[in-house]
Amino acid sequence: MVDQATDNPFVLEARGVIKIFGQSRALDGVNFGLRRGEVHALLGENGAGKSTLIKILTGAYQPDGGEVLLDGAPVHFADPLNAQAHGIGTVYQEVNLLPNRSVAENLFLGRQPTRFGFVRKSVIEKQARELLSRYGLDIDVQAELGTYSVAVQQIVAIARAVELSGKVLVLDEPTASLDKLEVEKLFEVVNQLKQRGMAIVFITHFLDQVFAISDRVTILRNGRLIGTEPLSGLSRTDVVRMMLGKDITFAPAVTGIEERAAGPALVEFKECGKVGKIRPFSLKVRRGEVVGVAGLLGSGRTEMARLMFGADQCDAGEIRIGDKPVSLGSPAQAIAHGFGFCPEDRKIEGILGDLSVRENIVIALQGKLGWFKALNRDEQMEIAGKFAEDLDIRAASLDMPVKLLSGGNQQKVILARWLATDPNFLILDEPTRGIDVGAHAEIVRTINRLREEGLALLVISSELDEIVAYSSRIVVMRDREMVAELTGDNINPSVIVQAIAAQHETLSAEGASA
Amino acid sequence: MKMKKFTPLINPQSIALVVVLLVNWILFPGFFNVTWQDGRLFGSLIDVLNRGVPVAILAIGMSAVIATKGVDLSVGAVMAISGAVAATLVTDGYPAYLAVLAALAVGIVCGVWNGVLVAFLEIQPIIATLVLMVAGRGIAQLITAGSIVTFADPLLIFIGTGSFAGLPMPVVIAIVLLILSVLLVRSSAVGLFIESVGVNRAAASLAGIRSGLLLVAVYGFSGFCAAISGLIVAGDIKGADANNAGLWLELDAILAVVIGGTSLLGGRFSIAMSVLGAIIIQAMNTGILVSGFPPEFNLVVKAGVIILIFTMQSPLATRLIEMRKTQRAVARKAS
Numbered sequence: 001m002v003d004q005a006t007d008n009p010f011v012l013e014a015r016g017v018i019k020i021f022g023q024s025r026a027l028d029g030v031n032f033g034l035r036r037g038e039v040h041a042l043l044g045e046n047g048a049g050k051s052t053l054i055k056i057l058t059g060a061y062q063p064d065g066g067e068v069l070l071d072g073a074p075v076h077f078a079d080p081l082n083a084q085a086h087g088i089g090t091v092y093q094e095v096n097l098l099p100n101r102s103v104a105e106n107l108f109l110g111r112q113p114t115r116f117g118f119v120r121k122s123v124i125e126k127q128a129r130e131l132l133s134r135y136g137l138d139i140d141v142q143a144e145l146g147t148y149s150v151a152v153q154q155i156v157a158i159a160r161a162v163e164l165s166g167k168v169l170v171l172d173e174p175t176a177s178l179d180k181l182e183v184e185k186l187f188e189v190v191n192q193l194k195q196r197g198m199a200i201v202f203i204t205h206f207l208d209q210v211f212a213i214s215d216r217v218t219i220l221r222n223g224r225l226i227g228t229e230p231l232s233g234l235s236r237t238d239v240v241r242m243m244l245g246k247d248i249t250f251a252p253a254v255t256g257i258e259e260r261a262a263g264p265a266l267v268e269f270k271e272c273g274k275v276g277k278i279r280p281f282s283l284k285v286r287r288g289e290v291v292g293v294a295g296l297l298g299s300g301r302t303e304m305a306r307l308m309f310g311a312d313q314c315d316a317g318e319i320r321i322g323d324k325p326v327s328l329g330s331p332a333q334a335i336a337h338g339f340g341f342c343p344e345d346r347k348i349e350g351i352l353g354d355l356s357v358r359e360n361i362v363i364a365l366q367g368k369l370g371w372f373k374a375l376n377r378d379e380q381m382e383i384a385g386k387f388a389e390d391l392d393i394r395a396a397s398l399d400m401p402v403k404l405l406s407g408g409n410q411q412k413v414i415l416a417r418w419l420a421t422d423p424n425f426l427i428l429d430e431p432t433r434g435i436d437v438g439a440h441a442e443i444v445r446t447i448n449r450l451r452e453e454g455l456a457l458l459v460i461s462s463e464l465d466e467i468v469a470y471s472s473r474i475v476v477m478r479d480r481e482m483v484a485e486l487t488g489d490n491i492n493p494s495v496i497v498q499a500i501a502a503q504h505e506t507l508s509a510e511g512a513s514a
Numbered sequence: 515m516k517m518k519k520f521t522p523l524i525n526p527q528s529i530a531l532v533v534v535l536l537v538n539w540i541l542f543p544g545f546f547n548v549t550w551q552d553g554r555l556f557g558s559l560i561d562v563l564n565r566g567v568p569v570a571i572l573a574i575g576m577s578a579v580i581a582t583k584g585v586d587l588s589v590g591a592v593m594a595i596s597g598a599v600a601a602t603l604v605t606d607g608y609p610a611y612l613a614v615l616a617a618l619a620v621g622i623v624c625g626v627w628n629g630v631l632v633a634f635l636e637i638q639p640i641i642a643t644l645v646l647m648v649a650g651r652g653i654a655q656l657i658t659a660g661s662i663v664t665f666a667d668p669l670l671i672f673i674g675t676g677s678f679a680g681l682p683m684p685v686v687i688a689i690v691l692l693i694l695s696v697l698l699v700r701s702s703a704v705g706l707f708i709e710s711v712g713v714n715r716a717a718a719s720l721a722g723i724r725s726g727l728l729l730v731a732v733y734g735f736s737g738f739c740a741a742i743s744g745l746i747v748a749g750d751i752k753g754a755d756a757n758n759a760g761l762w763l764e765l766d767a768i769l770a771v772v773i774g775g776t777s778l779l780g781g782r783f784s785i786a787m788s789v790l791g792a793i794i795i796q797a798m799n800t801g802i803l804v805s806g807f808p809p810e811f812n813l814v815v816k817a818g819v820i821i822l823i824f825t826m827q828s829p830l831a832t833r834l835i836e837m838r839k840t841q842r843a844v845a846r847k848a849s
Contacts, residue, residue: 064841331720331722332722341720348716349714349720352710355710355713359706359709363706363710366703367707369703371707
């Protein structure tokens with residue numbers, strides 16, 4: 001594949017690209033070349049400059065130095081629309097389409113075939129079906145896009161991007177919210193596009209996926225180019241080393257951390273449930289233990305977490321702290337009991353984007369103190385500074401808006417927000433989703449440290465290896481119901497998978513009988 | 515929260531105010547003359563402050579509302595209600611202080627009503643407050659029984675036309691209210707909570723902020739400010755005019771807040787800058803009056819100045835300034 005280099009020139013190229021934000025250089029003389037018919041993985045820790053580079057290549061940012069070349073000629077993209085007109089399409093992790101319009105309308109939005117000014121619905125539906133069949137998708141194109149799974153929406157977004165642009169396709173963490181089968185489906189589509197000669201940039205945090213599908217990889221660190229290599233010559237350790245600039249040691253995979261001598265439960269949920277959200281469940285969480293929650297997306301994991309934090313209210317059951325029954329009518333009440341909650345969707349429910357890192361860290365503590373016991377600026381600085389250092393939050397300044405930080409750092413800010421309240425029970429919903437290897441390791445380390453310090457933790461995660469490594473017990477969710485509680489030797493990925501997979505067997509059995 | 519005391523004095527708002535004042539001075543050379551008569555100050559500048567007070571006070575409450583990503587269209591109507599309540603009570607023989615307290619209480623109740631609609635029924639603020647904007651004027655007319663209720667009570671008249679330490683009473687009230695509100699908002703955690711809720715209510719609630727209660731308090735405060743404005747306007751004309759008191763002033767108040775740099779999308783806000791915005795609006799109004807132009811010019815000139823200020827605040831202008839800074843930085847590094 002490397003030999004093609006000479007007779008396969010770059011479709012899209014960045015030469016010596018520089019981008020400056022305030023005082024810092026987000027990109028410092030980065031080169032990047034993309035060939036026809038290749039899948040090119042772009043890797044780096046959060047804050048390495050991946051997103052910035054992509055935004056320059058797709059016209060969302062203008063470079064402050066260097067140049068972008070399209071088919072060997074310098075080119076200037078005024079905005080993403082302009083880049084699209086030049087053949088460059090982007091599909092983001094969050095599908096940027098209209099969930100309340102039909103699949104067909106989404107595919108043809110802005111370029112609907114019309115007659116006498118009227119949209120020809122039958123025509124676009126026919127074309128939409130033809131288009132999607134090429135991607136192996138046979139769905140009702142009249143149905144609203146939002147009724148389909150994220151994977152289907154993702155493929156629709158890809159189909160639209162390829163139709164509109166056709167030369168280069170940028171996939172920005174497309175697999176972050178997909179399950180395994182859906183990822184495979186997506187990869188089939190990507191491979192097919194590659195055969196057709198599309199040049200594809202693939203950004204992800206999953207190393208497995210990089211190796212499964214990519215031809216070459218470009219690695220950035222701290223805004224600089226570390227290297228571009230064919231993947232065939234690289235090992236996983238090589239890639240991780242290039243990304244981090246050092247050999248990292250993952251937290252040792254201690255399986256089945258011993259269940260602590262059965263101390264009294266810190267918090268106990270007895271037959272708590274909410275109609276339409278989650279069936280009644282019972283669970284005790286003790287100090288000094290991590291209860292892992294496994295299950296597919298939509299299995300009721302997040303619903304359980306929200307009930308436990310008072311964000312939604314149980315319509316049945318009892319909650320006890322110590323031996324006292326309590327009611328959790330609001331997050332504020334739960335926080336008063338020493339609870340904390342890192343939600344699954346950082347952007348929508350976690351960060352206060354326009355506010356500073358400092359304010360984001362102190363907000364929960366200040367909320368606990370109330371309206372009139374205000375922390376002054378110096379106290380805020382001290383608290384924020386302490387936790388930023390403890391968790392290695394990388395921000396140019398604690399006064400910068402938190403929305404400018406990378407995903408991993410934002411996640412650490414939210415973790416810091418709760419640690420500042422000195423909690424005794426922390427609920428973490430997918431704390432490591434969509435963040436880089438370094439931040440990932442830092443968060444796993446923090447979970448272990450907090451457990452040793454005697455906190456009670458409940459951690460929801462899709463990453464089985466990870467959850468097995470730090471959990472003392474694992475509960476498995478399926479179909480909005482708690483279906484298993486695993487302890488001891490049963491805490492291993494294959495048992496969890498069996499517990500989750502039981503669903504599919506029953507489903508197919510039902511399908512067969514129907 | 516940025517440290518307001520270090521906010522540079524050079525910003526689009528203060529430049530705009532200086533420009534407006536200079537233009538006024540060119541058109542009317544006596545504009546900056548201030549004289550001392552009968553124990554109080556007189557002059558166009560004092561007039562700008564005095565006439566600007568009703569909108570400035572509305573803008574104090576409106577800043578907080580807009581910072582929560584809301585808007586309060588009802589403040590003009592609440593002014594009318596507050597004036598009507600005070601005027602009817604004193605003409606019915608109740609003591610003036612009781613009339614003032616009742617008017618303020620009614621203003622707070624109006625605001626709390628808005629707050630409940632927004633916070634708990636989750637009605638969009640523009641619609642929720644539109645209800646009282648329309649109904650409020652009707653309520654005021656019911657209170658005054660459709661007529662203009664005039665009064666001769668010295669306390670109420672003093673609120674609108676008296677003076678203290680050489681300054682008109684309304685100006686004194688506005689300054690005291692401004693200082694108290696800035697202190698309340700910035701030395702407590704209320705300012706931070708308001709900004710959090712405005713930036714992302716879901717996230718703020720999950721961080722333990724009782725956002726519903728906060729919204730009710732903020733709208734209640736806006737109603738309170740409107741009631742004060744209503745008392746001043748009523749005192750000024752020695753009567754309560756349910757039809758015209760505070761008419762369209764909600765729009766001037768929103769404008770003052772936006773000129774002051776608070777985004778309608780919520781988040782960061784500055785009460786002092788909103789008051790500055792109100793003064794800019796009034797400086798234009800007064801300037802056109804004293805320079806002898808027909809008042810019809812007023813609206814058009816106002817629109818022109820506002821477009822100018824918004825251009826200076828626009829993302830495009832910010833980007834241009836940032837770009838020049840960056841270019842200079844690149845050049846410096848290269849050399």
